[in-house]
Amino acid sequence: MTQIIALAGSLRSQSYNKTLxxxxxxxxxxxxxxxxxxxxxxxxxxxxxxxxEAEGTPAAVNDLKSLFAQSQGMLIASPEYNGSISGVLKNVLDWLSRPSQGVGIGSAFDGKVAGIMAASPGGLGGLRGLGHVRDILNNLGTIVSPKQVTVPAAYGAFDDDGGLVDAELEQRVKALGAQVASMASRLNNK
Ligand SMILES: Cc1cc2nc3c(=O)[nH]c(=O)nc-3n(C[C@H](O)[C@H](O)[C@H](O)COP(=O)(O)O)c2cc1C
Structure with missing residues (x-):
């Protein structure tokens, strides 16, 4: 079965990007x-x-890297910090791009499929950061879907059930997830 990782580059409990x-x-x-x-x-x-790293890759990195290695695709919602990727997300991508116990250097990203998205209180919805996320993932050998979704004015964009108030926007977010699953499945069955 095709496995997809879904994560947000935020540690915040009420993160818009986690909801997205x-x-x-x-x-x-x-x-x-x-x-x-x-x-x-x-x-x-x-x-x-x-x-x-020379002292030994932290257990949390090895755990996460194993999950990535077993997956064919990823969905990443990236907060925009100062026009770019959040430090939290960049740090994770850097750790996972390194070789570690039993898991080779390219195993987390190379040849995988990604869908990227962002939510922000700002008017551009984190759009400026997504170009940087795309570049980094491409550099790691990941095929990033040309589709991407941003959610501006995030403070009023989500409903109480974890959906989006704008049904058409919600459909586009789901379609991105479906496309990544479908592309990853085709790569998986090759
Ligand atoms: C250090 C810092 C820089 C930020 N820079 C931007 C920015 O450039 N563009 C933007 O739209 N929002 C920016 N924000 C606001 C974030 O989009 C907002 O905090 C958002 O809620 C973070 O995502 P989260 O809800 O998933 O944690 C910044 C926030 C922080 C803490």
Missing amino acids: VKIAAKGAEEQGANVVYVDLADYPIPLFSEDL
Whole structure:
């Protein structure tokens, strides 16, 4: 079965991006994928340092990397910080891009499929950061869907059930999840 990781680059409990990526995850599940939702707050990952790495990759990194290695695709909702990717997300991508116990250097990202999205209180919805997320994932060998979704004015965009007030926008988020699941499944069956 095709497995997709869904995560947000935020540690915040009430994160808009966590809510957003769960909507995309539903779209992937409706397409038949097994989605593993990852809350980065559950993974105590230190700031990357080659000195730390030389002492041994942290267990939380190895756990997360194994999950990625077993998956064919990923859904990533990235907060925009100062026009770019959040430090939390960049730190995780950096750790996971490194070789570690039993899991090779390219195993987390190379040849996988990704769907990217962002939610922000601002008017652009985190659009400026997504270009950077796309570049980083491409650099790691991941095929990033040309579709991407942003949710501006996020403070009023979500309803109490974790959906989007704008039904058409919610459909686009789910369609992105479904597309990633479908592309990942085709790669998986090759
Ligand atoms: C350090 C910092 C920088 C930020 N820079 C931007 C920015 O450039 N563009 C933007 O739309 N929002 C920016 N924001 C606001 C975030 O979009 C907002 O905090 C959002 O809720 C974060 O995502 P989350 O809800 O998933 O945690 C920034 C927030 C912080 C803390």
